[in-house]
Amino acid sequence: MGIDRREFLKIIGASAAFALGGMTIVDAIVKDDAEAAQYTPEPGALVAGQWAMVIDMWKFKTEDDRKRVIDACNSAHNIPDFGEAKDEVKWIWDDSFEHAFPETEQKYLQASLEKMPFLLMCNHCENPPCVRVCPTKATFKRSDGIVMQDMHRCIGCRFCMAACPYGSRSFNWSDPRPYIKHENPNYPTRTKGVVEKCTFCVERLAKGEMPACVEASNGAMVFGDLKDPNSKVRKLLESTYTIRRKPELGTGPNIYYVIRGADNA
Amino acid sequence: MYNGGKILLGILIFLALATFPFYNNIGKADVEPKPSIDTPAIQKLSEKKCIEPTAFMKAEHMVLLNEWRDLAVRDNNRVYVAGDGKKYTISLQNTCMKCHSNKKEFCDKCHNYAGVSPYCWDCHLAPKEGK
Numbered sequence: 001m002g003i004d005r006r007e008f009l010k011i012i013g014a015s016a017a018f019a020l021g022g023m024t025i026v027d028a029i030v031k032d033d034a035e036a037a038q039y040t041p042e043p044g045a046l047v048a049g050q051w052a053m054v055i056d057m058w059k060f061k062t063e064d065d066r067k068r069v070i071d072a073c074n075s076a077h078n079i080p081d082f083g084e085a086k087d088e089v090k091w092i093w094d095d096s097f098e099h100a101f102p103e104t105e106q107k108y109l110q111a112s113l114e115k116m117p118f119l120l121m122c123n124h125c126e127n128p129p130c131v132r133v134c135p136t137k138a139t140f141k142r143s144d145g146i147v148m149q150d151m152h153r154c155i156g157c158r159f160c161m162a163a164c165p166y167g168s169r170s171f172n173w174s175d176p177r178p179y180i181k182h183e184n185p186n187y188p189t190r191t192k193g194v195v196e197k198c199t200f201c202v203e204r205l206a207k208g209e210m211p212a213c214v215e216a217s218n219g220a221m222v223f224g225d226l227k228d229p230n231s232k233v234r235k236l237l238e239s240t241y242t243i244r245r246k247p248e249l250g251t252g253p254n255i256y257y258v259i260r261g262a263d264n265a
Numbered sequence: 266m267y268n269g270g271k272i273l274l275g276i277l278i279f280l281a282l283a284t285f286p287f288y289n290n291i292g293k294a295d296v297e298p299k300p301s302i303d304t305p306a307i308q309k310l311s312e313k314k315c316i317e318p319t320a321f322m323k324a325e326h327m328v329l330l331n332e333w334r335d336l337a338v339r340d341n342n343r344v345y346v347a348g349d350g351k352k353y354t355i356s357l358q359n360t361c362m363k364c365h366s367n368k369k370e371f372c373d374k375c376h377n378y379a380g381v382s383p384y385c386w387d388c389h390l391a392p393k394e395g396k
Contacts, residue, residue, distance in 0.1 A: 039342035042354070078390075142341060150338045151388060183390060186359055191387040206343050 044208035049227025050126070050145035051200055053211075054236045056258040057118055059220035066094055066119060072216035076201070078189045080176035089170040091198040092121040092213055100245060100257075110261075118257060119221075121213075122147060122168040122198035123245060126252025130160035130169065139195075145226070145254065146200045156193035165249050169197045226254065298378040301370035306363060315364075316347045327383070330357065357389050366392040 003011070060066050073079070073092045080089055094117040098105065101118075128147045130139050138153035139160055161169045175192045183189070187203065190196050200223075201211035209215070214223045224233035233256075236242075242256040266272070307313060315322045317329070336342040337355040345353045354360050365371045368391040376383065 038346045039336045039340075039355075040344045040346065040352075041341055042343045045341075045343075140339070144341075148338070152334055152338070185390055185392070187390075188358060188388040189390060191384070202341070206341065 042206045042208075046205045046208055046210075048144045048225035050225065050254065051124065051205075052145075052224065052226040052233050052254040052256065053200075053214070054222045054233050054240075054242060054256045054258060055119055056220050056222075056240075057116055058258065058260050059218070060119075065218075065220070066117065069119065069213045069216045069221070070094070072212045073198075075182050076184055076187065076204075076212040078176075078180050078184050078187055080172075080179035080189075081181065082174075082176075082179050087173050089172065089176065089196060091170075091196070092119060094119050101243065103246060103248060104243075113259075119213075120166065120168075120245070121255065122200075123166055123251065123253030123255045124198075124200060126254065127250060129163040129165070129251060133159040133163040135159065142202075146202060147197075148199055148202060149195070149197060151188075151190060151194050151196070154194040156195065158195060160195055165246050165251065166253070169195050171195050298374040300372075300374045301367060302365070303370075304364065304366045306366060310364075316345070316351070316353050318348075330361075330385075333357070357385060362389075362392050367394060368392065369394065 060069075070092055074081075077091060079091055082088065097109070097113045097116055097118060100120055124145055124147045126145070128139075128141055131141050131147060134140075135157060136153045136155055138151075138155070139147065139149045142148050156171065158171055161171060172190050172192050172194055176190055180189060201209075201213075204211060210223055214221045222232050222236055224231035226233060228234065236258070237256060240258050241260075242258050244253045244256055247253060302313065317325075322329075333345065333355045334357075343355045345355050347353060362368070368386070
């Protein structure tokens with residue numbers, strides 16, 4: 001003879017109670033929070049709510065000044081020189097005012113601006129379109145605002161390159177190793193088939209150092225925390241007129257460019 | 266059977282070739298790879314031990330490195346606290362390879378033996394060593 005309704009309900013209730021109770025016991029025994037405690041950030045690391053940079057192109061007097069800054073980055077990060085514009089890998093580069101700020105186009109531009117090259121790099125956007133399109137989450141935004149790239153995860157689909165309105169991302173069409181002039185043994189290279197860009201020198205910030213370009217710029221580039229009202233960048237933004245690249249797109253770029261009148265040139 | 270002799274001969278030759286690796290290696294002891302830890306940096310250590318016990322490093326170094334890369338790159342946790350409480354900077358190039366500067370004799374020995382080719386060094390630079 002089978003079981004009656006009352007018996008059936010008893011069995012169901014008992015097994016449900018056992019299943020729920022059993023899980024809590026298992027959870028109590030199997031703990032893996034010991035793992036997480038084994039890792040800490042570096043003690044002397046620079047921290048911020050949102051890293052940002054203010055660049056004053058008027059402080060770059062000659063081409064050598066700009067080249068020094070670009071070279072500092074290139075040699076610190078093992079950036080290859082493929083020798084061809086279409087294969088170019090660039091973290092920091094220069095271009096004309098017209099190309100950097102196309103939306104400000106006007107026929108009768110202040111003469112000093114027309115000829116002035118601007119140093120460009122990843123804007124570490126507040127709302128980065130590259131992060132939104134990345135299918136593997138290889139590129140992501142850190143809590144300190146840096147748009148970071150995890151080369152281990154990059155599959156080279158180049159969606160981020162299409163999404164970035166600033167042209168800040170470059171693709172390695174071939175193995176970059178043979179094209180690196182001076183290898184920095186303390187920093188990795190990249191491999192064929194990954195996208196790379198400026199990282200605001202996360203590896204230097206972790207050691208308590210300023211980014212390589214800032215260090216080489218002799219004060220023309222200022223780096224700091226945008227969320228801290230007493231930081232150097234905030235003081236500069238309050239006291240000088242600055243513009244950003246393509247702010248109308250809503251990406252929230254974090255590189256600010258000081259603009260001075262012709263009399264200050 | 267047509268051409269029976271030729272077919273049998275063919276089968277025999279095929280079997281002889283296909284089983285060559287087996288009878289060729291019968292009785293020979295398997296040579297275990299012995300990764301060398303003879304580098305200047307390790308010679309200088311008073312106590313020759315890695316960041317964790319050797320047995321753990323042998324079996325689990327790939328798991329540890331995988332964890333390291335995620336924690337350093339994604340969470341910005343760049344210090345590893347070892348089981349004995351000592352702290353190490355998380356970096357393949359600047360921590361592991363500073364002691365194990367002999368990639369060919371240390372890493373490659375076992376990796377080749379096990380037939381694995383990890384892509385660490387596609388990007389991470391191995392220390393320069395004489396060829």
